[in-house]
Amino acid sequence: MVPEPVRAALSQAQRPVCAYVYDPRVAVDRITAIRAALPAGTRVLYAVKANGNPNLLRAIAAHADGLEVASGGELALALAANAKEIAFAGPAKTDAELDAAVDAQAMIHVESAHEARRLLHLAAGRPVRAALRVNRTAETPSGSHRMTGTPTPFGIGEDDLDTVPRELNPTGFHLHAVSNNLDAAAHARFIDDAVAWSVTNAERLGIPLRYVNAGGGFGIDYTGDAHFDLDQLHIRKPPNGVTLTVEPGRFIAADAGWYATEVIDLKRNHGRWFAVLRGGTHHFRLPAAWGYSHPFTVLPVEHWPHPYTRPEVSDVPVDATGELCTPRDVLTRGQHVERLRVGDVLVFARTGAYGWDISHHEFLRHPHPEVLTVGGVG
Structure with missing residues (x-):
């Protein structure tokens, strides 16, 4: 479940989407x-x-x-x-x-x-x-x-x-x-x-x-x-x-943050599906550091402006992997998806603590994620 303010913020994010959203x-x-x-x-x-x-x-x-x-x-x-x-x-x-x-x-x-x-x-x-x-x-x-x-x-x-x-x-x-x-x-x-x-x-x-x-x-x-x-x-x-x-x-x-990243590619290797993301452990290192799979929610994106076929998978487990040149750049392993397409966004909840701050931001020098803030407090 992605809260509506977070969805609204991500709908205005730069493409390909790669962002942290915080709600104080x-x-x-x-x-x-x-x-x-x-x-x-x-x-x-x-x-x-x-x-x-x-x-x-x-x-x-x-x-x-x-x-x-x-x-x-x-x-x-x-x-x-x-x-x-x-x-x-x-x-x-x-x-x-x-x-x-x-x-x-x-x-x-x-x-x-x-x-x-x-x-x-x-x-x-x-x-x-x-x-x-x-x-x-x-x-x-x-x-x-x-x-x-x-x-x-x-x-x-x-x-x-x-x-x-x-x-x-x-x-x-x-x-x-x-x-x-x-x-x-x-x-x-x-x-x-x-x-x-x-x-x-x-x-x-x-x-x-x-x-x-x-x-x-x-x-x-x-x-x-x-x-x-x-x-x-x-x-x-x-x-x-x-x-x-x-x-x-x-x-x-923890619950005040969401990490969102767009699916850049879908591929199958040795019988396993991979959702390759515009992001990864250099932005959110905790799953790799602690050795667990962080669950995600698929945020469908209907807009597809390209003339070529849009890759998609249905009813399969996928590994959510990042853009780094290492097989350890994995956020989630084997999470079942009903439908997932290139261009959809994966949203990782509970990433407001020990997410960006503990990650190795400069490895490979990819652009940093956007940082968006929703809501206001007095």
Whole structure:
């Protein structure tokens, strides 16, 4: 199902069609739903890494409690979007990034004792807002990526928390642990445990606890019917004086985007049908990176201005493949189509997060997709 505003935008797109369409209203509605599911006073930040499109970001920044960034480039985007609050994460912050984060009065998630010493030196007496990112030993919920509870470059090990310079004066912890968890009840238990752990360890370390950031990890199912059920997100209210923060990215932005690309050729090789597209994994890399088939909807295009026969197939499975010179440029394998013609457009929903932003845009130097925005938010 392609929403009518998306269809209308694509009807005016350049030919051959290759475009991302974003609807900020979808992201804003998702922020509202998340906030309603969480204890009163919980802050909802948006993880810019999921999608930094400026039009989308401005709308999100106006309705979220802030933005989470992980580079100087994302920090610049957050400032341009007038973010109410900025949290700065990332395991390899440069001196320039730390300096800019201090200037922006961002909450800096400190990844190591060495980073803490660098930060204090660079601040040169300026006020620093900091929290300790910790790689806890606790079990994490299931998901596509585990950040903690296993050897990773993220955060400070629990045994090393005593090595952080006291003069940093952190006010809490950043405990992001997993990406793309679909079990909301398990995630609620993880957040409750993260708050309890923070209370215990803040007391042990002499930290005046005011901030617990449980990270993101709210999941999206790209191929089935599972969903992260906000009605199951039963989280206890944190202690008085402690602000709980979450920072979803995928869950906010995924359903706010559609990737659309025109069928350039239909061909059969070794008994298998291929829809060859004006686009591919250099625009939407996630299916190749994660090894799954991303479902599409056929958007029929009746206009055919050419004097030669229009190729078409009916009632067959097709692979949706891209324009790159590699057999790995595949978005979907074996999806059944009732009818598909050269010149029709395949629309891939749920591509508003980790789509364009993580893709290898310059490989083969094909033109970038159009970026279209529909709807408006106040």
